[in-house]
Structures are given as C-alpha cells and as structure tokens.
Amino acid sequence: MILLELLWSFIQIGLFSIGGGYAAMPLIQHQVVDIHRWLTMQQFSDIITISQMTPGPIAINSATFVGIQVAGLPGALVATFGCVLPSSIIVMSLAFIYYRYKGLEAVQSVLKGLRPAVVAMIASAALSLSAMAFEGSDGVNAANIIIFSIALAVLRIWKINPMIAMAAAGIMGLFTGLI
Numbered sequence: 001m002i003l004l005e006l007l008w009s010f011i012q013i014g015l016f017s018i019g020g021g022y023a024a025m026p027l028i029q030h031q032v033v034d035i036h037r038w039l040t041m042q043q044f045s046d047i048i049t050i051s052q053m054t055p056g057p058i059a060i061n062s063a064t065f066v067g068i069q070v071a072g073l074p075g076a077l078v079a080t081f082g083c084v085l086p087s088s089i090i091v092m093s094l095a096f097i098y099y100r101y102k103g104l105e106a107v108q109s110v111l112k113g114l115r116p117a118v119v120a121m122i123a124s125a126a127l128s129l130s131a132m133a134f135e136g137s138d139g140v141n142a143a144n145i146i147i148f149s150i151a152l153a154v155l156r157i158w159k160i161n162p163m164i165a166m167a168a169a170g171i172m173g174l175f176t177g178l179i
Contacts, residue, residue, distance in 0.1 A: 009083030
C-alpha cells in the first residue's frame with residue numbers, strides 16, 4: 001500500500017512540477033511532510049541538501065531519497081519512476097507540439113505567461129528552505145545567516161564553483177557546531 005501511495009504522490013509531483021527541480025520542492029514538501037507525514041520538515045530539509053550535493057536532477061534525487069526513507073529500495077525505485085514518468089510523457093508530447101507549432105504567436109504567449117508562475121514556485125521553495133536554514137534550537141541561528149551570506153557573496157560576486165562553496169559551507173557548519 002505504501003508503494004502505491006509513493007507512486008501516486010510522485011506521479012502528481014512529476015505531473016505538476018513545471019519549471020524544473022526547484023519548482024518541485026514545494027510540491028514534494030506538501031506531499032511528504034504535510035499530507036502523508038512521511039518526513040519531518042528537518043528530514044525534508046536534510047534530503048534537499050543531500051539531493052543538491054549529489055549528481056543529477058534535484059527532484060529525481062529527492063524522490064529517490066524520500067523513497068528510500070519511506071520504503072527502502074523498492075520505495076526509491078517507485079518514487080523515482082513516479083517522478084520521471086509524467087515528465088517523460090509531457091516532454092515528448094510538448095517537444096512534438098513545439099516542433100510543429102513553434103512559430104505560432106499563441107504558443108509564444110503561453111510560454112511568456114508560464115514564466116512568472118515558475119519564478120513564484122522557485123521563490124516559494126527558497127523561502128521555505130531559508131526559514132529552515134536560519135532556524136536554530138533557540139530561534140534564529142546567526143552562524144547560519146553568516147554562512148549563507150558568505151556563500152551567496154562568493155557565488156554571485158566571485159562566481160566560484162558551487163561545489164567549493166558547498167564544501168566550504170559544510171566545513172564552516174562543522175566548525176560552528178564544534179564551538
């Protein structure tokens with residue numbers, strides 16, 4: 001039964017996560033934290049962090065990690081399949097339609113209309129994760145805000161490799177946890 005629930009949840013996520021992996025994060029959170037309560041918000045945040053650090057698309061990585069957490073290896077396979085199936089069907093259909101009708105003004109208008117909604121979905125995920133990232137055991141964690149600020153600065157201003165920023169943030173987190 002849990003495998004069918006995982007499959008259905010991730011089919012819905014795959015079906016409605018327009019805009020890529022980051023846009024899927026609020027949908028995944030809603031399914032696994034809010035509706036089914038398979039994970040706590042802390043566990044979800046940890047899975048997002050690990051999914052970001054591992055190779056591959058974040059939504060698929062998240063589906064795999066959630067599936068493992070909920071139902072082991074079969075859960076990982078089912079959740080990943082559920083996440084990928086609708087996207088595969090939709091992408092193949094849209095590629096065919098776009099290839100045939102890309103010159104039409106209506107197609108271009110629909111694409112322009114979707115852009116703000118996609119940005120809103122990504123912003124929603126960012127706000128949810130920011131609230132979790134800055135939270136400490138006794139309120140706002142100043143060390144996390146400093147790590148965030150440094151990472152944001154080196155990524156945006158100096159454009160360093162994101163993997164270096166992730167490794168440095170992990171080391172800073174370890175250091176602040178040991179103090």
